[in-house]
Amino acid sequence: MEEIAPGIHHWSAVHPRLGFPVHSHYVESLGLVIDPMVPEDGLDVFAGLDVGRIVLTSGVHYRDADAFRDAFGCELLAPKAGTHRFAPDQLATTYEAGEEVAPGVFAIEVGVLCPDEMALHFTRGNGFLFVADGVVRSPEGGGPLTFPPDFALGDDPEALKAGLRARFAEIVEEIAFEGLLLAHGDPVLTGARDELRAFAMRT
Numbered sequence: 001m002e003e004i005a006p007g008i009h010h011w012s013a014v015h016p017r018l019g020f021p022v023h024s025h026y027v028e029s030l031g032l033v034i035d036p037m038v039p040e041d042g043l044d045v046f047a048g049l050d051v052g053r054i055v056l057t058s059g060v061h062y063r064d065a066d067a068f069r070d071a072f073g074c075e076l077l078a079p080k081a082g083t084h085r086f087a088p089d090q091l092a093t094t095y096e097a098g099e100e101v102a103p104g105v106f107a108i109e110v111g112v113l114c115p116d117e118m119a120l121h122f123t124r125g126n127g128f129l130f131v132a133d134g135v136v137r138s139p140e141g142g143g144p145l146t147f148p149p150d151f152a153l154g155d156d157p158e159a160l161k162a163g164l165r166a167r168f169a170e171i172v173e174e175i176a177f178e179g180l181l182l183a184h185g186d187p188v189l190t191g192a193r194d195e196l197r198a199f200a201m202r203t
Contacts, residue, residue: 001026001045004187005179008128011045012186013037015063022063025130025181026051027122030102034120034130035061035183036068043071053077055101056092057132057183059085059116066090077101082116108171110134112163113153119171127177129192134164135199137185145199148184169200 001011007028012021015037025034031050035057039045051072054065059082068074078086080094095101097109101120108119113133120130133152135145147164150157172193180192188195 001039001041004189005128006125008179008181010181010187011037011039013040023181023183023185023187024063027102027105029124030105032102032105033068033074034181035132036064038064038067043067046072053102055095055105055120056082057118057120057130058082058114060114061132061183062086062090079107079116079118082114085116108175110164110167110171112160112167113148121175121177126179127175128179128181129171129175129177129196130181130183132183135168135180135182135196137182137188142186145180145188145195165200165202168196172197172200 001009004010009026012023015022022037024036031052033051033054036054052074054068054074054076056078059079065076076092077095078092080096083092083094095107097107099107101107104124106121108121110117110119117132122128133148136148137143138146147161153160177193178190180188180196
């Protein structure tokens with residue numbers, strides 16, 4: 001786990017079902033974990049830290065939420081449109097677009113890949129945007145912003161890409177942020193709003 005900005009931590013861990021690394025984040029001042037996987041060094045990396053709330057950017061990002069809830073007694077928040085994906089014992093408080101899911105963290109609907117695809121806008125400081133699956137970085141987490149691979153985009157990948165471009169073009173004009181934190185890829189820590197804008201305009 002690496003502190004990538006004051007009080008904001010990032011790590012990746014191999015998802016057992018997907019077979020490749022996915023990315024998670026922790027906002028120390030809020031005790032907030034986003035899209036959690038257990039770090040490779042285990043939950044001991046949180047020793048002495050407050051961990052009280054989990055927020056998922058998508059219903060498919062339940063990941064290791066149970067391990068965090070068992071260890072820390074976390075509250076779990078998930079997009080209302082995505083809880084049909086959960087098992088009966090995977091209980092969550094639901095949220096919708098526009099809600100403040102933690103102090104200074106607001107939910108923004110993306111909703112292109114699926115109805116429960118969300119972004120989270122952390123408004124403190126220079127601002128960060130956490131996104132689910134609509135934009136990624138590759139290969140191996142770094143590199144430029146890109147789309148998920150076509151095989152993950154269903155029967156009409158180009159239509160979904162056009163929809164994602166249009167929605168992210170709207171988002172970058174609606175909110176201000178300096179960093180972009182991804183569920184699939186390493187963070188963009190500076191100039192991320194301009195980079196996401198350029199991505200949305202790319203053809």
